[in-house]
Amino acid sequence: MENVFIYDHPLIQHKISLMRDKRTTTKEFRELVSEVSMLMAYEVTRELPLKEIEIETPVAIARTKVLAGKKMALVPILRAGLGMVDGMLNLMPMAKVGHIGLYRDPVTLEPVEYYCKLPEDASDRDLVVLDPMLATGGSASAAVRFLKEKGIQNIKFMCLIAAPEGVRRLHNDHPDVPIFCAALDERLNDHAYIVPGLGDAGDRLFGTK
Ligand code: PRP
Numbered sequence: 001m002e003n004v005f006i007y008d009h010p011l012i013q014h015k016i017s018l019m020r021d022k023r024t025t026t027k028e029f030r031e032l033v034s035e036v037s038m039l040m041a042y043e044v045t046r047e048l049p050l051k052e053i054e055i056e057t058p059v060a061i062a063r064t065k066v067l068a069g070k071k072m073a074l075v076p077i078l079r080a081g082l083g084m085v086d087g088m089l090n091l092m093p094m095a096k097v098g099h100i101g102l103y104r105d106p107v108t109l110e111p112v113e114y115y116c117k118l119p120e121d122a123s124d125r126d127l128v129v130l131d132p133m134l135a136t137g138g139s140a141s142a143a144v145r146f147l148k149e150k151g152i153q154n155i156k157f158m159c160l161i162a163a164p165e166g167v168r169r170l171h172n173d174h175p176d177v178p179i180f181c182a183a184l185d186e187r188l189n190d191h192a193y194i195v196p197g198l199g200d201a202g203d204r205l206f207g208t209k
């Protein structure tokens, strides 16, 4: 699929398998989400621009490279997206963090934004929207739409597990938004859960079920 990047690094695949196991505890699950997010941060930042500088080593002057100061922001979708923030910040401590909260209206079934707090200069930054699960794609698509309505253009979406239905929906609604994931699963079940998936990511992260 175009514009979908699946990270098949062995460490990522191993940790995703442990996360899928229903015997994995809340503590272990939370640690795994954080670790996989950190490994994925390494890949998501692969294209960051560099600039050359001069540094004096104990031996000589080195012409060497540092990040050119491209500004990033992470935007977790509440609540499960929160689990991905710390791991990413470990590798990019300079990133700002915005939050977007969505719930699904029981009558219209449309996602409604109930909370949104973004960095002041969000439209000057490269944004990575975070959510462990891309199921129907309704939440991700709505989050991206809300961000675009606020004038933000440079958006990537990063999840752990995606369903083909969610990928299609997000691509269809926002073809400009690349999707980064650790696994592309088979399908959704009748309750819009990803199969085989890992269950409810929010509940497993926060121990609410
Ligand atoms: C989960 C998940 C996504 C959404 C994915 O959140 O974290 O936000 O479902 O489903 P979709 O692609 O069909 O929209 P949930 O609504 O369970 O809320 P939570 O994060 O508070 O657990």
Ligand code: URA
Residues within 6 Å of the ligand: 080, 133, 135, 192, 193, 194, 195, 197, 198, 199, 200, 201, 202
């Ligand atoms: N949300 C989850 O947390 N898990 C799924 O499988 C689908 C939506």
